[in-house]
Amino acid sequence: YNIIRTCKGFPFFMLEKSKTTAEIRAWFAQQWELLSEKYVEEYSAGKLDRMEKMFKGLSGKEEVVFQIPMQRPYTFYLPDLPTRTFFDTREFRLAAVLEENYEMIKEELEKVLTEDESKFAEYRGDGIASDKNRMTNKTGTWKVFYFWQQFLEQPENTKRCPKTFSLLQHLKNEKLLLGGMVCFSSLLPGTNIVPHTGPSNMRLTCHLGLLGCSGTKIFAGSDSASFQEGKCIIFDDSFLHEVHHQGNERRVTLMLDMWHPGMSELEIDVFKQLMQNSSSFMHPDEFFHSLKLVNPKIQ
Structure with missing residues (x-):
């Protein structure tokens, strides 16, 4: 089974052959x-x-x-x-801190979009859908600006958003899973993220709405929630879930992983x-x- 791809510049132990x-x-x-x-x-x-x-x-x-x-x-x-699809954000101090700092995070996001939008990269999918090399509908666009990706900090990006980076580091005490994925997540109008699942039920995913949230909805299991600017959504992404963006503006959220409270x-x-x-x-x-x-x- 060939399950390893070469990654240049990886600082840890590199494998010489695949594992069965x-x-x-x-x-x-x-x-x-x-x-x-x-x-x-x-x-x-x-x-x-x-x-x-x-x-x-x-x-x-x-x-x-x-x-x-x-x-x-x-x-x-x-x-x-024990779990459920969506969680009450009032149960998490992390959500309150993010919402309190919404304006600051949004300001740094807008600076990145204005100065160098190319730092947003096409989302590299995971889970069921990515096996078919697709995470959105054919006309959709999903891009991300990583702070952390697969356990590795992205220093070029964190330097561009120093206040947000500092805030995220302090949220480690609030169950933020820095070993997971932390990023700005951008969807263009008309984008549908296809049904997929996350890698583990030991984590939850949090989205803080930042820009263009009107008309964007997430479905998880048999439940759903609408994105709102300045508000968090917390859900268990081990449930089959998808996102539909039927609004007229680019939608951007701060997306991060956190430990499951159970x-x-x-x-x-x-x-x-x-x-x-x-x-x-x-x-x-x-x-x-x-x-x-x-x-x-x-x-």
């Missing part, structure tokens, strides 16, 4: 042995039961069974994690350790996508 499904499963089995030994007291107390189930699925020892039909993350699935600090620590260990096994830009080979039913 058997090798990936064996690696996850080994990782669980190491992690359960490292956290042996917590493991013995049953505090890592959900993590153990996840690793059994990743290592091929158990079949991955989704509890909700329209929820199907394509990589990491933590069983027994996860314990221990589970977060274990997963962070797994991600750290993975850098010596597989390129992080491909790590998530490779898991489709481990469990094809996730696709």
Whole structure:
């Protein structure tokens, strides 16, 4: 299975050959042995039961069974994690802080759009739809300006928005997942993002509306929400979801990943350790996508 693409300039360990499904499963089995030994007291107390189930699925020892039909993350699935499609933003201090700083973030966004719009790149898709090399309808345009992408800070971009960058760094204490994706997300009028899922149910996605939100709606599972400038939307992107932009202006949001509130600090620590260990096994830009080979039913 050829599941690794060459990425120039990547600072960590580079692989010389691709990994097979058997090798990936064996690696996850080994990782669980190491992690359960490292956290042996917590493991013995049953505090890592959900993590153990996840690793059994990743290592091929158990079949991955989704509890909700329209929820199907394509990589990491933590069983027994209560969730819903959309969350009340009042439950999250992160949302309040973003909304309080809406004008500042919008000002830096507008400066980027005015001075160098070319810094917005075509969105490189993930999940189901990207396997067919499409994330939008044929006439749609989805572009992003990354602050972080696949665990890596984009310094050229963060320097262009110093106030927003500083704010984001301080939000780490509010469950912001800086190892995930943080970006300005731009849709031109008439763009429909096709139905797709995110990689894991252990995270939520937050959008702060910045520009041109009128006429733009997101659908997740059997529910929906409308974007508003200066307001946040928080949803679980492991549900099948899509976006329709029927407005007349470019729509831009600040899009970021955050930890699912149902996860314990221990589970977060274990997963962070797994991600750290993975850098010596597989390129992080491909790590998530490779898991489709481990469990094809996730696709």
